[in-house]
Amino acid sequence: MNERWVLQFCHCHYGPFLDVARQYAALFAGGPCKVMTVFLTGEDTPEARQGAASDEVLFMNFRSADIRGLKLKAIRQLRAILTSRPFELIIAHRFKPLYIACLASGRLPVIGVHHAFGDYSRAPRRWLANAFRQRLLLLGVSNAVRDDIRRQLPDWPEARIQTLYNRIDVDAVRGQLLPRAAAREALQLPPDAWIVGNVGRLHPDKDQATLIRGFALARDRLPADACLAIMGSGELADDLQRLASELGVADQVRFLGQVPGARRYFRAFDVFALSSDHEPFGMVLLEAMAADLPIICSDCGGGKEVVADPEARFPLGDASCLAERLVALARAPHDPAPAERLHALFSDEAARQSWAHIVAAAALPAASPA
Numbered sequence: 001m002n003e004r005w006v007l008q009f010c011h012c013h014y015g016p017f018l019d020v021a022r023q024y025a026a027l028f029a030g031g032p033c034k035v036m037t038v039f040l041t042g043e044d045t046p047e048a049r050q051g052a053a054s055d056e057v058l059f060m061n062f063r064s065a066d067i068r069g070l071k072l073k074a075i076r077q078l079r080a081i082l083t084s085r086p087f088e089l090i091i092a093h094r095f096k097p098l099y100i101a102c103l104a105s106g107r108l109p110v111i112g113v114h115h116a117f118g119d120y121s122r123a124p125r126r127w128l129a130n131a132f133r134q135r136l137l138l139l140g141v142s143n144a145v146r147d148d149i150r151r152q153l154p155d156w157p158e159a160r161i162q163t164l165y166n167r168i169d170v171d172a173v174r175g176q177l178l179p180r181a182a183a184r185e186a187l188q189l190p191p192d193a194w195i196v197g198n199v200g201r202l203h204p205d206k207d208q209a210t211l212i213r214g215f216a217l218a219r220d221r222l223p224a225d226a227c228l229a230i231m232g233s234g235e236l237a238d239d240l241q242r243l244a245s246e247l248g249v250a251d252q253v254r255f256l257g258q259v260p261g262a263r264r265y266f267r268a269f270d271v272f273a274l275s276s277d278h279e280p281f282g283m284v285l286l287e288a289m290a291a292d293l294p295i296i297c298s299d300c301g302g303g304k305e306v307v308a309d310p311e312a313r314f315p316l317g318d319a320s321c322l323a324e325r326l327v328a329l330a331r332a333p334h335d336p337a338p339a340e341r342l343h344a345l346f347s348d349e350a351a352r353q354s355w356a357h358i359v360a361a362a363a364l365p366a367a368s369p370a
Contacts, residue, residue, distance in 0.1 A: 019283070026169070040067065041061075089108065109137070110135060139358070141165065142301070145302065199263075202237045203234045203236060212244050215249060222327065240255070266290075269293055297313055297314075
């Protein structure tokens, strides 16, 4: 039997994107197609090779400066890779890999996976999508991202712009979790405190300022030992520390910095809070669900698709409502999201079922030689 191959083309393997590569490779596990994952940027590391969970992994080793403008060198290099195997399909994550894949791939079907809002807000990007429309399927990682793409490409049939949720290997994530006491010791957190946890870049998009304000407003009605633990680094570190000091909660807000393998420590928290500004999806919410944590998140973007309970959400930027949610949880903790929801919507098994329906509905053209 002739080999069948899928090429997965990723911008990089940093942050959540290595697990994204694993997620899409897992769609084909145990099936007739092999997966080659190609990283446009990022160095060759054993962790990336293993984490991609693919039959082959290649690193193009471009720097960010190398892939500005027309990206002709990257197009030539990808075209050479495409001649090395009988590829039937390309899956491209984010817009630059999608652009390169379309121009390098002859008549192969291309599936573009979009992880952010506004990818088609620019006219040149809309032109490219329309130029290659006959062999393109676009996926958003949430209905919010999908609907954003549909608004920007209004002439496209809905079947060609669909949602495939991000997901986790639930059993693997749970198997990596440290027990509560060990996680707190590793993070140097008080062993008996009531801890609100947050994980994310210290960046305006993550809006930890609202989280700190909400915690400060709620502080007098929370347990005496309550604290807020923020895991991550970024450009707003000094501003957020200054805000905590101005609000009188500097001693109760712990800035933990960048923590490798952050999701291993989620059981250090009593509550997980995500205050992001228009989060496209929110992988950390799935990781918090796997750790059986009660969750509070902003009612915008893809977060409200993950967290179904309206009593667990608050309007974007509303520190007062966030404070009330924290107080309610401290007084009468609600149950974490049911495990059945995590498995039914956000697991590898659920994604395989959705994938089959999406590809069938899109009616992509049969693969032609690259």
